[in-house]
Amino acid sequence: MDIARGPRKNEKRMKPGKEGNLQTKQHLFSFFLSIGTRRKTNILEKTVRKRKGVITLISKTTPSLRVVIKKKLEVDKHLENIREILLNSNATPIRSKGGVGYACCFCSKQFPEPADLKTHTIETHDERTKSNFMKGITLDDFIVKLDITNLKCKLCDTHLDNITDFLDHLKIEHEKRTSVNSHIIPFKFDSDVLRCSMCSKQFNNFKVLTEHMNVHFRNHVCEVCGAGFVNKRTLRTHGYRHRTGIFSCSTCSKIFDTKVKRREHERAVHVHMHRRNKCGYCGERFTDYTKKNEHEVKLHGAKPVILSCNACEKIFDNQRSLTVHSKNYHLMERRNK
Known part of the structure; x- marks a missing residue:
C-alpha cells in the first residue's frame, strides 16, 4: 500500500469493530510518517493480526525498518x-x-x-x-x-x-x-x-546497589566477560572496559592500555585540578569526597555518612577507608613488610 496516497480501490479494509486492530494500524501509519516516510514508499502492509495480546505487523520493507518498528512496539508495552x-x-x-x-x-x-x-x-x-x-x-x-x-x-x-x-x-x-x-x-x-x-x-x-541489580536483569550479556545488563546503553558503557589501545593522560606523560585505567589515574592523581566533588546544597566544590561530606554535615546539617563493614563490627565515615580496611584485613591483601 502506498501510504502517501492511502488505500487502493480494491484493497481489503480492516473492520473497525475488531478491537485494537484499527487503532494500531493508524498508529503505525503515523509512526512511519514520523520517521521520515512522507514521500512515496514501497511499504506494503500484508496483515495485522493479534497473537497472545501483541499486535504484530508483517510488512515488505527493509530489515532495518522492521527493527525500528519492533523496538517501537516494545517501548509502547x-x-x-x-x-x-x-x-x-x-x-x-x-x-x-x-x-x-x-x-x-x-x-x-x-x-x-x-x-x-x-x-x-x-x-x-x-x-x-x-x-x-x-x-x-x-x-x-x-x-x-x-x-x-x-x-x-x-x-x-x-x-x-x-x-x-x-x-x-x-x-x-x-x-x-x-x-x-x-x-x-x-x-x-x-x-x-x-x-x-x-x-x-x-x-x-546506592550507586553500588544499582550496579549490582544488573545481576538480576540480564537482558543484554557482554560477549567478552559474560556480565549481564538491564539495557543496551549500559552494556555499551561497560564495553569500553574491554577496549585496549594507547591512551595518554591529558595532564601528564603516562600512557595506559585502556580508557578505564586512564580515567582512574586522572581521578586519583589529577582530581585536585578539577574539584569534581560538588556540595548538593550550596554548590561549593571540593578536591576530596570526604571533605565534601564533612562540609555538608557541619554547614548544612546533612546526615553523617556511616558505612559498616560486612565482615566485622567496624564502621567508617567514607568509602575509601572501608575499602582499604576490607582489602587489608578481610581479603588478605596486606603489603609485605
Whole structure:
C-alpha cells in the first residue's frame, strides 16, 4: 500500500469493530510518517493480526525498518506497563541519587530519604504527569528505578511483596493490561540497612546497589566477560572496559592500555585540578569526597555518612577507608613488610 496516497480501490479494509486492530494500524501509519516516510514508499502492509495480546505487523520493507518498528512496539508495552504501575500503586520512580539525595523524576527536587521522595511524588505530581512518564525514551535507554517499599494497590488497598505479583494482581483482579517488567528495577527501603530487594545482599552505597541489580536483569550479556545488563546503553558503557589501545593522560606523560585505567589515574592523581566533588546544597566544590561530606554535615546539617563493614563490627565515615580496611584485613591483601 502506498501510504502517501492511502488505500487502493480494491484493497481489503480492516473492520473497525475488531478491537485494537484499527487503532494500531493508524498508529503505525503515523509512526512511519514520523520517521521520515512522507514521500512515496514501497511499504506494503500484508496483515495485522493479534497473537497472545501483541499486535504484530508483517510488512515488505527493509530489515532495518522492521527493527525500528519492533523496538517501537516494545517501548509502547513498557510505557503502558509503567503507567499502570504509577497510576494504581504507591510505587515511586527514582531519577538518581546524588547531591542532596534521591532525585524526583518529575521535577528538580531532591530528598535525603526515599520516604520523603515518595511522599513528595504522591502529594505533588498528578496522574497526567505520571501518564507521560518516560515518553520519548528509546528501548536501548529504557530503565526505571522504582521504590516499591510497602507496595500497595490503590484500587483495593491490597499489599503486594514485589512488582511481578503486583502486575499479576492488576491483570487478574482489576483487568488491567500489563505485560513486561524486565526494565523495571525494584528497590526497598524498609530498614536502616541498604539491601537488594531480590537477594537481600547488603550495600553501603546506592550507586553500588544499582550496579549490582544488573545481576538480576540480564537482558543484554557482554560477549567478552559474560556480565549481564538491564539495557543496551549500559552494556555499551561497560564495553569500553574491554577496549585496549594507547591512551595518554591529558595532564601528564603516562600512557595506559585502556580508557578505564586512564580515567582512574586522572581521578586519583589529577582530581585536585578539577574539584569534581560538588556540595548538593550550596554548590561549593571540593578536591576530596570526604571533605565534601564533612562540609555538608557541619554547614548544612546533612546526615553523617556511616558505612559498616560486612565482615566485622567496624564502621567508617567514607568509602575509601572501608575499602582499604576490607582489602587489608578481610581479603588478605596486606603489603609485605
